[in-house]
Amino acid sequence: MITAEDFIPSPYQNTIENGQFHWSAPSNIALVKYWGKKEHQIPANPSVSFTLNHCKTITSLVFAKKDSDEISFDLLFEGKPKEDFKPKIQKFFERTLKYLPFLTDYHFTIDTQNTFPHSSGIASSASGMAALAMNLMSLEKTLNPEMTDAYFFQKSSFLARLGSGSACRSVKGKVIVWGNHEDISGSSDLFGVEFPTQIHNIFHNYQDTILLVDKGEKQVSSTVGHDLMHDHPFAERRFAQAHENLSKIKKVLENGNLDDFIKIVESEALTLHAMMMTSLPYFILMKPNTLEIINKIWKFRNDTKIPVCFTLDAGANVHVLYPEKVAVEVLKFIQAELTAFCDNGQYICDLLGAGSKLIMNN
Numbered sequence: 027m028i029t030a031e032d033f034i035p036s037p038y039q040n041t042i043e044n045g046q047f048h049w050s051a052p053s054n055i056a057l058v059k060y061w062g063k064k065e066h067q068i069p070a071n072p073s074v075s076f077t078l079n080h081c082k083t084i085t086s087l088v089f090a091k092k093d094s095d096e097i098s099f100d101l102l103f104e105g106k107p108k109e110d111f112k113p114k115i116q117k118f119f120e121r122t123l124k125y126l127p128f129l130t131d132y133h134f135t136i137d138t139q140n141t142f143p144h145s146s147g148i149a150s151s152a153s154g155m156a157a158l159a160m161n162l163m164s165l166e167k168t169l170n171p172e173m174t175d176a177y178f179f180q181k182s183s184f185l186a187r188l189g190s191g192s193a194c195r196s197v198k199g200k201v202i203v204w205g206n207h208e209d210i211s212g213s214s215d216l217f218g219v220e221f222p223t224q225i226h227n228i229f230h231n232y233q234d235t236i237l238l239v240d241k242g243e244k245q246v247s248s249t250v251g252h253d254l255m256h257d258h259p260f261a262e263r264r265f266a267q268a269h270e271n272l273s274k275i276k277k278v279l280e281n282g283n284l285d286d287f288i289k290i291v292e293s294e295a296l297t298l299h300a301m302m303m304t305s306l307p308y309f310i311l312m313k314p315n316t317l318e319i320i321n322k323i324w325k326f327r328n329d330t331k332i333p334v335c336f337t338l339d340a341g342a343n344v345h346v347l348y349p350e351k352v353a354v355e356v357l358k359f360i361q362a363e364l365t366a367f368c369d370n371g372q373y374i375c376d377l378l379g380a381g382s383k384l385i386m387n388n
């Protein structure tokens with residue numbers, strides 16, 4: 027079994043004075059949700075997600091050798107300094123220093139931007155931390171060119187996890203499992219792995235239309251949210267249920283049974299919110315329009331038998347999931363009946379994607 031110690035590198039063979047890398051990494055949407063964690067960003071239960079294609083963070087990393095042994099970096103968002111993002115990156119560097127000892131050798135300039143609108147209520151922490159981890163691994167690969175691709179991506183996911191848990195599922199596509207699960211060979215609490223078997227054709231280019239119901243700041247940060255699962259009256263049962271749902275959805279992803287897919291995915295979304303509603307303190311993150319949308323989706327599905335369903339993140343926005351072959355009908359329905367419940371009528375059309383991409387190598 028791979029342990030965290032396996033990601034501590036041996037002394038590097040190469041040196042490099044300065045340079046630049048540039049990566050993009052996508053967002054992802056969990057089907058079986060991660061909610062609750064242990065020390066060192068270890069998930070309380072396994073999760074599985076679809077990697078998205080269009081919603082992504084694009085990050086460049088410029089590095090230049092320096093003398094001091096402090097962590098030193100500038101953080102730019104869309105080319106302009108962004109002080110309020112710095113503490114999260116500082117913490118990420120501190121957590122990963124043990125695994126990336128070169129971090130104190132360089133001054134870094136990190137410039138980052140998202141393809142989705144700023145404050146859309148879409149969390150950029152998964153894509154952002156994954157994009158940064160990819161850049162840092164490109165630098166490590168320059169210092170140690172013998173590194174295998176398998177190690178490169180595994181360690182990228184391992185590092186991304188230390189920035190934001192779900193970020194470890196944004197390194198690769200298209201379906202990623204994170205967390206030890208008895209039915210998923212090679213699964214690990216330390217990094218995401220690609221779904222191990224062939225996925226049914228119905229999931230090819232599966233669509234995710236994100237309805238922007240509330241673009242405000244998150245009411246509950248995910249750090250606070252995960253903490254609420256400590257001493258939660260239903261925590262142990264929930265963690266066991268996630269294991270059960272992962273076993274069930276594994277079969278569904280293989281056999282393409284969309285009735286079962288819908289049941290698991292919607293139940294997972296509502297369970298995530300039920301956990302927040304039954305914690306102390308308690309929160310309701312859905313808005314009235316979230317419920318309007320859910321009811322409309324249920325009615326449309328019932329009336330037309332078109333297999334469309336919803337899932338939710340820790341917020342009010344709704345992800346509408348459906349196969350590519352019904353995209354025309356579903357989009358018509360979304361435009362006619364759901365956009366009225368979106369902030370400024372806004373929504374984003376996305377689909378399953380292949381994971382992070384190298385844009386520029388040194």
Ligand code: PMV
Pocket residue numbers: 055056058059060061073149151152190191192193248249298339340
């Ligand atoms: O990665 P975090 O710590 O922001 O947690 C994300 C948790 C959910 O998005 C609510 C669920 C998930 O599995 O992505």
